[in-house]
Amino acid sequence: MPKIAVLTSGGDSQGMNSAIRAVVRTGLANGFEMLGVRRGFKGLMDNDFIELGSKEVSDILYRGGTFLQSARSEAFKTPEGQDQAIKHLQSRAIDYVVVIGGDGSYRGAQALQNKGIKTFGLPGTIDNDIPLTDYTIGFDTTLNVVTDAIGNLRDTMSSHERVSVIEAMGRSCGDIALQAGIASGVDAIIIPEVEADLDKIAKDLKAGFERGKSHSIVIVAEGAGNAVDVAKVLKEKCGLDTRPTVLGHIQRGGTPSAFDRVFTSRLGHHVIELIKQEITGVALGIENNQITYHSFNEIFAAGRNINEQLYHIFNDLI
Known part of the structure; x- marks a missing residue:
């Protein structure tokens, strides 16, 4: 009976559990033996495998995080670490490995593929920074978390006539800040892909209060600056009571949205279809649904660019 191992690597994202469940149950339905690897690539090197049946993945569809747990491993980046992992995979006669994670996880999967292990990648990262897929696992859920947080902050900012500078995750990709900002009707969006004009933002904020606004909200992606520094500069430039808020790891938590549950179910199911077609060494995504x-x-090689149309839409709506 062919064997498939599943692991999650790097930062966790809502929907990883749903993806594991989809791979495991579809694999079982097609006659594969399923195993899980605990703590990502570190678990591969430590020979930390568990058997996965239908029962083991029950009641995880709607749970955030990853029950297999995740870890970053510098040791796996070395040839010695990779050889150690491959030794354990071969000793268990594992035929395929499904890696759920972001860019670093994909590079780990590629290293295994280059050494003869048949691998697949599923885009597990809230940042939405994987090329050649419209969405990544957890991004939609994170948008909802951030949008709700902005709504809560708007209530208190309005009560005290303040400016709120909210820092969202996104080191190299501003999609969370951009799309949550549009969904929330914020006054300014600062993202790493577009150079920010803090003088103009401060001028616009001040003009808004002079027109009678009771609050303003600026959202900044962490890769473009931090909320504390941005709030300090804006306060100096516009003279308004400006408060920073860092959302932090709350953005990674929460129950996966319906979109993320369906999306990951489709991804996990399709992995098994590719195995049956003898297609390996690829990463899956979603394009035009x-x-x-x-x-x-x-x-x-593709690189990831911001959706410029969305940025133009935001500028026309403010």
Whole structure:
């Protein structure tokens, strides 16, 4: 009976459990033996495997995080670490490995593929920063978390006539800040892909209060600056009571949205279909609502750009 191992690596994201469940149950339905690897690539090197049946993945569809747990491993980046992991995979006669994670996880999956292990990647990261997929696992849920947080902050900012500078995750990709900002009707969005004009933002904030606004909200992606520094500069430039809020790891938590549950179910199911077609060494995604796949090399070469149309839409709406 062919064997498939599943692992989650890097930062956790809502929907990882749903993806594990989909891979495992579809695999079982098609006659595969399923195993889980605890703590990502570190678990591969430590030989930390568990058997996964239908029962083991019950009641995880709607749970955030990853029950297999995740860890970053510098040791796995070395040839020695990779050889150690491969030794354990071969000793257990594992035929395929499904890696759920972001860019670093994909590079780990590619390293295994290059050494003869048949691998797949599923885009597990809230940042939405994986090329050649419209969405990544957890991004939609995070948008809802951030949008709700902005709504809560708006209530208290309005009560005290303040400006709120909210810091969202996104080191190299501003999608969370951009899309949550549009969904929340914020006054300014600061993202790493577009150079911010703090003088103009401060001028616009001040003009808004002079027109009778009772509050203003600025959202900044962490890769473009931190909320404390941005709030300090804006306060100096516009003279308004400006308060920073860092949302932090609350953005990674919460029950996966319906979109993320359906999305990951489709991804997990399609992995098994690709195995049956003898297609390996690819990462899956969604483009124009169709599940697609590309080689790791194609993804690394593609690069990820902000949706410029959405940024223009925001500028026309403020």
